[in-house]
Each structure stands twice: as structure tokens, then as C-alpha cells.
Amino acid sequence: MTIDAPDAKPGMAAGVPPQGIAPIFAALDLGTNNCRLLIARPHRDGFRVIEAFSRIVRLGEGLSVSGQLSDAAMARTIDALKICSEKMARRGVAVARAVATEACRRAGNGAEFLHEVKIATGIQLDIISTAEEARLALTGCAPLLEPPHREAIVFDIGGGSTEILWAKLPGGGRTEVIDWISLPYGVVNLTERFGPGDHDSGSYERMIEEVSAVLRPFEEKHRLSEKLKSGAVQVLGTSGTVTTLAGVLLGLPRYERRHVDGCWLDFPTVIEQSHKLAAQSVPERALHPCIGEERADLVVAGCAILESLYRFWPAQRLRVADRGVREGVLVELMRQSRQNGNRNRGRR
Template sequence: MPADFPPAPDTLVRDRAEADTSPLPSRGAPVFAALDLGTNNCRLLVARPARRERGCEGFKVIDAFSRVVRLGEGVCSSGLLSPAAMDRTVEALRICAQKMERRQVTSFRAVATEACRRAANCTDFMARVKDETGLDIEIIDTEEEAALAVAGCVPLLDRDTPYGLVFDIGGGSTEVSFFRLEEGGGHELRKIISIPLGVVSLAERFGCQDIGRTVYEAMIAEVAPHLEKFEAICSIGQRIKAGEVQMLGTSGTVTTLAGMSMGLARYDRSKVDGTFLGFDQVEEMTTRLVSLDYAGRAAQPCIGHDRADLVLAGCAILDAICRRWPVGRLRVGDRGVREGILFGLLQKHETGRVRHATGPHYRRLTL
């Protein structure tokens, strides 16, 4: 790990706007919870069935939690979860378990992603989590992670544009999905790629404080070959030229840039989720961020010290995606895996049949 990589930041809760003070549910009423333990963040949503709420058909969020835990800090170099990272994460998971107990959750699913997929000591860590919090966390593969993110974001997409390109820039990996939208709200997943580069892993490789244009372009060049392989398989560029592709990004990178573009003094999910970012706006903001040092980035609203060390790595991944597939604008989703899990839990509840939580009307097409 480079010497300039700072320790994990203090607690950050970005979902405070989602949580409400709704009364506890009546006895027998279903309450669902979805927990996403990523390389950088631990996120929880608690919801109950509803017809439509804030663009998400099927459920109403009644509680939420998000904390930067940096679980994957140093995993790329050591292959292990560090004691400090595990301690931070267990503390956050205790809070999640307490919230679920208070909200009388009747059905939940907890998943872990890239850091836990990579770490050799993850089995021991999962045993500790179960012992200290009571939570059973499932380590999912990259394809299911991407499928859940797509399922969570589909309600934001325009049904008049036949193809969707959704990307999720995570801490340890980046998932890109290409699919066709179907009548009735479903989608036919054509192909998924998981790139073993995320904001934490890329920042650890290239440094994360004083990054000039040369280093920034080197980060983009690290990502580009992975995208070229995906393009060779899917021929997305041809669909873009025909005006048949829409793009959506779900990650801290795109939501942060969206908040900056709106001039928010403080991040507000209700204003960011569902907004659009033009590629010209992305270029303008990334150019400005590259020109700033660590302190300058930390001083920016919607970034702060918790994201100042990682934001440029995320911007480099986003830049590579925008250059490879020049759609012209992208929709911003402050949603993803958790919402995909909730759709699956809701579907299971409504049908009474056990199935994987991969979203409504989902079917996989293998190329």
C-alpha cells in the first residue's frame, strides 16, 4: 500500500435522508431488509411493501444505514482482511442487526462482495460476524452482484430506449452490464463483466493524494483494456450510433459528482437519485478535481475527507467508461444491490416461492 494512503475515515452515514420516523409495523406485517457489505461501505435498507415510493415500485424504505468501513483496505497487497478493518465492519454490522431487530424484520438477505471474495481469511471473519452480530452473510459472485444492481436500477430507465448499459463502480471491482428492456418491466441480460478494479484497489495501486494528469491518465489506461474486451463481445458501440442505448451509473463516484454538479452544500439522496449527468459535466468536474490536491478535494462539498482519497480513482474508471461508450449522458442511481435484493424478497413474498433475489421478470441470456 502506498505510504500516502490514509487510514479509514470517521463514520459516514449518507442515507440519513432515507430513514424516517414511521411507527413500527403492526404484528404480522412483512418487513424486509437488504444488507450489502462491500469493499468500502456497509449499507442497509429496511422496507415494507407499498405500491410505489420514490420511483421504486413495490416497497417503501422505512430505515437506512450506510457507513464507510474500508473492509478491503490492503487486501490487494496482503490477500487478507486486516484486524482494524474487521473491527470497523463488525461495529457497523452490529448497528445493522440492531436496526433490523427494532424494525421487526421478517425477511432479510445480507450479501458480501469483492473484499470477501478475495480475502483468504474471510471464512473466519464470517464466523466472527455470525458469533458477534447474529447475521448470516452470503458471499455472492460477480455475476449475481451485477444482476442485483441492474434489478435495483431498472425502474429509473426509459422504456422507449431498448438497451441499457449499467455500471457499478465499487471499492474492489467494477461491474458493467448490458441488457435489453422488455415489455412488462422486465429485462433480458445479455452480458456482464466484472473488472477487478475499484476505487480502493485502484487508489492503492496508483496513490491517492497528490495525483496529477499523468497519473490520472495512467489509471484510465489501466481500466480501458477491460472495457475493450466487453465491447468486442457485445458491440455496444453500434447500438449507441443507432441511438438505442441509455447509460446509468450507480456508485459513490457518480452520486458524488452529481451532488457537486448541483452545487449541493450537503449530499441529499432525494435530489441526486434519478438525475442526469452530461459527459461534458463529467469532464469538467474531473478536470477540476485532478487540478486539486488532497486538501482541496476534501474541502469540496459532497466529498469531504471520507472520499477525498478515493474520488479520483472512481473518476478515472468513470472516464474510461464514458470514453469507450460515448452515449453523451448518464442517469445517476443512488440505488443498486440493496434495492435488487428488496425486489427479490418482495417477489418471494408475493409468489410464495423460493428464488434468488435477482429482481422482477429477470432472465439471463448467454451469448
Template sequence: MADTSPPERKRDKGKKPRGKKSKPRPPAKDSRPSGDRQEAEQAMPKAWRRPPHKQFRQAYAAIDLGTNNCRLLIARPSGENFVVIDAFSRVVRLGEGIAQTNRLSDIAMDRAVGALKICAEKLRRRNVHLARSVATEACRRADNGAEFIQRVKDETGIVLDVISAQEEARLAVLGCHILLEDGLGPAMIFDIGGGSTELVLIEPGGPVPRILDWQSVPWGVVSLTETVGEELPGADARAERYARMRQLVADSFADFAKRVAPARAPDLRLLGTSGTVTTLASLHLDLPQYDRKAVDGLIVPSDSMRDISQRLSTMSPRERRKLPCIGNERADLVVGGCAILETILDIWPAPRLGVADRGIREGILRSLITSDTEGVEAQAALHKLKRGKA
């Protein structure tokens, strides 16, 4: 996998240091320290921390368990950026059926736990110093979400932090805003997930953009697809189904659309992070298979994304499955993503759309590395001050 920051493109091969072989270590856990250390680190996010030791201060990890995907990134700091040394992604469809039952199914939980066991093994092998694992809409919504979180802890050692929609939006912005086009005035960043979609109006500038307004709606590619119901054959039936999807999303964003309308300027900028936008960008480029290097940071004409969305909405599932970069995993969900994307383009009609294959995981990593560095520097300054007084 390529690095998450443009200046850094080399992969660390993860070679083991020479010396005596160490004993196998238990899976890395995300539990916070207790006692005095907990008080000293109360400003840090919920995260697992390995005991301080110079050889463990290299790798940081972020796990994002969404409604549709389970994703992991492990990285090492490199100047102001970081270099990815390991990654993992798997479609688990944790939120499958939740629109009808409000519960996570046993099969979906089994899939997610299986993926998280792989993540736990990678954390152990990479000697991760600091990690944060988050869960989003499916676990926020499910009646048995807390039971699932406990099961994950028991079986994998990973402590999932069920974050709010606001925190989800903040992390997505932090992870991808550097790909935003230069320009004047506010810009819009969006994240189409499996169970929800976040729209964030920002004022770019500085290392962290200022959030002016934001909105999260409970429509993602899984929740919208399941709520609208099964796809029926025939062009008219598909068109009607797509229109209903568009209307549901538009109604949910109606108040937000009115609030942000005055912020529209001639220099409209829009950046999206999601499987929907990366898939459509791949179709725009006519790629034979997905290529992150070709897609991440791409600027696409919005009209092209609309054309692709409308074309996909009229295809049968079988026709969509034959398209490169869609296949079986996305054939039934991509139409919901298209409906959400077109609605966003109605709300913020930018002429071009920026595409980001990065988001929450990268936002977590930047938060962890920044907070950890600041903590180390503060401890060093305090130690120096105490020595001066001695």
C-alpha cells in the same frame, strides 16, 4: 431517507403497536430454515425468515457489505413498490490494504463488525420478517474472508452471503433500472464499487430487464487507488497517475468493449449507481451538502461529468477535501472513481448519464418481497386446493 420508488415518498414513523410489551427478541439471523420448510422454500435466496405471524409480515431488510461501505435498508411493501422505514450507511473500508496483502486487516474487520452490530440492532427493533445480507469483492478476494464471515455471525447474528460478481450485477440492475431513460435498443447500467466495477448491457422492458451481456473487473475506488499507489504532488505526477488508472481499467474492459460495440445505437442510454456518480452529480448541481432527493434520478450531460472528473484528477487531496459532498471520506478515492467513469463513457459514449442513489440493497428488497409474496400466494392456492378435495 427518501423512499426508493418515485410514487412513494412518505416515511413510516415506525410507531410501536399498542398492547402488552413483548420480551426483548434476539438479533435477527439470516440462516435458512431446515427440514421440510427448507425444501419448500428452496427457490428463495439465502435469507433469514422470522416465524410466520401477521404482525411480522411487514418489514424486509437488505444489508450490502461492500469493500468500502456497509449499507442497510429496511422497508415495507406498498403496492408494487416499497417504502423505506429505516436505513443506515457507514464507510468501513473493509478492503483497505487488501491489494497488497490479500487479507482483511484486523482494524478493517473491527470497523465492519461495529457497523453490522448497529444493523443487527435495527433488524431487531423493526421486527424484520425477512432479511438478506450480502458481501462482495473484498470477501470474495480475501484469504481470510471465511474467517471474517464466521466472526460476523458469532458477534452479530448476521449471516453474510458472499455473492458472485454476476449476482452483484443482477441485483444492481434490479434495484435501479426503473430510473433508466426511455428509448429504443439496448442500454448500459454500471456499478462502481469499492473493490470491483460491473458493466451490464440490458434489453429494457417488463418488470425485469433482460441481461444481454455483462462484465465485472476487480477495479473499484479502493482497489484501483491502492494498486496505482500514493498520490504524488505536482500536476504532471497527478496526470500520469490518472492516465495509469484509466489504462488499467480500459485494458480490463477491452474484450467487453469489443463485444458490446455492435449494440451501440443512436439512442444510447447509460445509468450509473455508485458513490462516484452521486458525488459528481452533487458537484454538477453545486449542492452545499448531499441531497438524495436532488440526485437520485437526475440526468446529467456526460460532458459535464467528464469535465468534473478531469478537474478533480488535477486537484491535490487537500483541495478535494474542501469541496462539498467529498470531504475527508472520499478525497483520496474519488479520483479512482473518476478514472473508471471516464473509461465507461469511452466504452458506451451516451450523451447523458442517469444517476441512481439505489442499487444492490433495493434489488435485494425487490427480490425478497416478490419471492415472499409468490410463496404466500402459492401456499394459499395449495391450501384452497386441499380444502376443495376434502
């Protein structure tokens, strides 16, 4: 749902900016593991971020077993959404969209939770399809897809699912989706099934095999591994898994987006680092400042998904994106706003 100034809901304040000043937009992405907010103002061909917020809420905790969102998970998430609502109100957001993904798609009580969110925060969440989630992620990452590549494999490893797109890059920053697939595996549900992952028990390899079984038909259909050999296909990953691994490999003393977003990594080295993390205990992983306690038990499941992708598509280089659905929502909101403005001017 897009919230414009005349119809702004409580907790999502909107106002008409002074003449000549661009309105403020907001995008909120509620996933299985994270709640992310981005507030921005249009700037040239893109936007300038005013404020960002991200919190691990683990909304999907226990969902793979119970089929329901737990009371504790919903309470944590509503607390984070209240902060988002306050930030949007304080910034005078004029246009906003809030989307929810896999946890709310799967949960038997997802609709009830959205109703509670609306009452508690004023935020109206849209549960989007896996197709829309994949498309928004691609839109958000498009600036990082560059010549001379003519095609791209883009993947988003989430908490409850993993979206993979094969896209054409016709030039001029444009992207065209050729095909996509949503895998029913993310870092939360894989960890709940297999544990925090390690080599000794074999759980790491079992996670890879399970993900690979679902991914194989997509590869057999498109033979992307053959296309990779031409060098014309770029591989890009967006998720906490790839950004965390980038922070580790870059040796950052603390996670900093400006060093990670858009960086290129040697893909075989990423897989080597994944093996090292799988060989560590959860407390050992937690010691790394780019992992910490909140991600220490989940990161290896993400590594397993990533290695499954690598085994099918062994690219030499991987580009990392600390951007995705939120940015895609913002781009589309601003594009729609410009189109509406042009239509209104045309009626005068």
C-alpha cells in the same frame, strides 16, 4: 441467505406482524468500502423505506497488497454491522438477506471474518458471485431504465470491482441481461496502487489505461459504441463515484439522495468535473460537502474508471442511480415472499 421469522438468528429479530400489516424486510450490502442497510415494507408495486444506514468501513483496505482483511478493517466493519443488527431488531424485521461482495470474495481470511461476524452480530453474510452482484444491481436500478430506450449499459463502480451490464429493456419495467463483465478494479484497490490520483504525475491517465485494457475485449465483442449512436441505448451509473459527482455538479450544500437519485447529467460535463478533481489535492477535494474527508482520496480513482467507460461509450447523457444491490435484494425478497404466499393460499 434469507432469514424468515421461524429461523431468525440472534441480532436479526423477526416477528409475525399483525394481520393485515405487511411484514418488514431488510437488505444489507457489505462491500469493499461501504456497509449499507435498507429496511422497508412492501408498498404497491415496490416498497416504502422505513430506515436506511450507510457507513464507509473500508473493509478492503490493504487487501490488494496483503491478500487478507486487516484486523482494523474487520473491527470497523463489525462495529457497523452491530448497528445494523440493532436497527433490524428494533424494527422487527421479518425477512432479511445480507450479502458480501469483492473484499470477502478475494480475502484469504474471508470465511473466518464471516464466522466472526456471525458470533458478534448474529448476521449471516452470503458471499455472492460477481454475476449475482451485477444482476442484483440491475434489478435495483430497473425503475430508472425507461422508454424510448430499448437497451441499457449499466455500471456499478465499487470499492474492489466494477460490474458492467448490457441489458435489453423489453418494456413493462422488465430487464433482460444480454451480457456482463466484472472488472477487477474499484476505488479502493486502484487508489492503493496508484495513489489518490492527479494529472501532474500521470497516475490518473495510467489508471484509465489499465482499466481500458480489461474493458476493450467486451467492447470489441459487442460494439456497444456503434449501438449508442442510434439513441436507443440508455447509460446508467450506480456507485458512490457517480452520486458524488452528481452532488458536486448539482451544487448541493450537502448530499441529498432525493436530488441525486434518477437525475440526468451531461456526460461530457461529468468528465470535465473529473479532470478538475484530479487537478486538486486531497485536502481541497475534502472541502466539498458532497465529498468530505472519507471520500477525498478515493473519488479520483472512481473518476478514472468512469472516464475509461466514457472513452468507449461516449453517451451524451448519464443517468445517476443512488440505488443498486440493496434495492435488488429487497425486490427479490419481496417477490419471493409474494410467490410463497400465493402458493400457500393455493393449498387451502
